[in-house]
Amino acid sequence: MIVREVLPNGLRLLTERMPHVRSVSIGIWLARGSRHETEEQSGIAHFVEHMLFKGTATRSAEDIAQTVDSIGGQMDAFTAKEYASYYFKVLDEHLPLAVEVLADIVMNPAFSSDDIGREKKVVLEEIKMVEDTPDDLVHELFTENLWPGHPLGRPILGTKDTVEALTQDGLRKYFTETYSAPNLIVAAVGNIEHEQVRDLVQKSFQGLHSRTESVTEAPPNVVPTTVIRNKDLEQSHVCLGTGSYRQDHDDRYSSYVLNTILGGSMSSRLFQNVREKRGLAYAVFSGLSAYRDAGSITIYAGCANNAVGELIDVVIGELRRLRDEPLPESELRRAKDHLKGSLMLNLESTSSRMSHLARQEIYFDRQFGLDETLEGVERVSPSEVQRVAQDLFRDASLAATVLGAVNGLEIPRERLALR
Numbered sequence: 441m442i443v444r445e446v447l448p449n450g451l452r453l454l455t456e457r458m459p460h461v462r463s464v465s466i467g468i469w470l471a472r473g474s475r476h477e478t479e480e481q482s483g484i485a486h487f488v489e490h491m492l493f494k495g496t497a498t499r500s501a502e503d504i505a506q507t508v509d510s511i512g513g514q515m516d517a518f519t520a521k522e523y524a525s526y527y528f529k530v531l532d533e534h535l536p537l538a539v540e541v542l543a544d545i546v547m548n549p550a551f552s553s554d555d556i557g558r559e560k561k562v563v564l565e566e567i568k569m570v571e572d573t574p575d576d577l578v579h580e581l582f583t584e585n586l587w588p589g590h591p592l593g594r595p596i597l598g599t600k601d602t603v604e605a606l607t608q609d610g611l612r613k614y615f616t617e618t619y620s621a622p623n624l625i626v627a628a629v630g631n632i633e634h635e636q637v638r639d640l641v642q643k644s645f646q647g648l649h650s651r652t653e654s655v656t657e658a659p660p661n662v663v664p665t666t667v668i669r670n671k672d673l674e675q676s677h678v679c680l681g682t683g684s685y686r687q688d689h690d691d692r693y694s695s696y697v698l699n700t701i702l703g704g705s706m707s708s709r710l711f712q713n714v715r716e717k718r719g720l721a722y723a724v725f726s727g728l729s730a731y732r733d734a735g736s737i738t739i740y741a742g743c744a745n746n747a748v749g750e751l752i753d754v755v756i757g758e759l760r761r762l763r764d765e766p767l768p769e770s771e772l773r774r775a776k777d778h779l780k781g782s783l784m785l786n787l788e789s790t791s792s793r794m795s796h797l798a799r800q801e802i803y804f805d806r807q808f809g810l811d812e813t814l815e816g817v818e819r820v821s822p823s824e825v826q827r828v829a830q831d832l833f834r835d836a837s838l839a840a841t842v843l844g845a846v847n848g849l850e851i852p853r854e855r856l857a858l859r
């Protein structure tokens with residue numbers, strides 16, 4: 441059973457008991473991410489995530505690592521566009537220590553000037569790593585140009601200039617304004633009792649302040665541009681896509697099914713027709729990204745430099761077919777069963793369930809039971825999938841980004857037409 445409680449200081453607590461396991465996954469989730477930064481601050485949310493593991497008033501970075509290692513635990517963190525997360529997975533008997541350490545790192549970071557200087561070098565190397573990872577880089581270029589000038593289009597890591605410009609005072613100010621009780625969620629799943637977790641959290645987080653700065657959010661405008669960047673690579677990396685639905689949209693289940701049919705599985709149309717039948721790509725897939733007020737659907741493939749045009753033509757053909765032709769009932773059934781099976785298998789681990797709880801709290805302020813989600817998928821009809829395809833894949837709606845050794849390549853807008 442899922443239990444939700446708001447503590448007196450505004451901190452939200454979510455727990456789910458799984459008595460058949462011996463582990464506990466517990467995370468602290470911040471309902472702020474890179475989209476809430478100013479352009480000058482770009483990368484600060486991610487940089488603060490790094491700094492929280494560099495030591496507190498009473499623990500060094502080595503102390504934190506040794507404490508977790510000494511109990512056989514796992515710890516990790518990440519920053520996304522609209523949230524950040526710090527989480528541990530430990531044996532149930534070590535939950536008190538996990539809560540204590542998590543509270544320490546998100547309440548008492550040291551932000552020492554020496555650590556800041558060293559960590560800037562680390563993050564700059566991380567930025568270089570993206571530049572050297574073309575399948576990541578092409579997605580960043582695609583998003584940046586799909587939503588130009590909007591925080592959702594900016595890279596989470598920031599840029600070389602913005603990271604180098606970060607200061608100790610600026611980091612402390614951002615941390616104080618952002619890491620407050622109303623913006624934080626504690627989610628715990630495993631062999632636990634809610635009362636036990638609540639007592640531990642109240643004790644460890646009692647000094648957490650309740651002040652918070654309001655943020656303004658505005659949806660981005662989709663700009664269907666074509667970007668070709670020449671880079672000396674063995675392959676060309678291609679992204680095609682357009683805007684999609686926000687997280688809580690009424691047609692979200694239909695869009696999940698559509699994405700599965702298009703490129704979300706090995707039996708999908710793109711995998712079968714791009715890879716299996718034509719041998720144009722090793723990796724080809726489609727994916728949905730959804731935020732509070734916007735979303736996108738993106739098709740990715742890596743192909744030979746001289747095959748970019750053929751690849752685009754095949755993808756365009758599949759989008760037209762999905763939009764214009766009735767969906768066979770057998771294909772819909774296969775997509776639904778794939779979605780439901782993937783969801784159920786994923787939620788067998790405590791860490792996945794913990795993340796699921798937190799994300800639903802962030803986006804919906806409520807918890808959807810597994811049965812409710814499965815029913816939402818099951819209700820999708822062939823006509824709804826086609827209607828969503830017609831809504832998303834309108835003529836002149838597609839953006840394209842190509843990264844590779846394609847000097848001289850041209851992609852006229854007519855080639856991306858869906859009419």
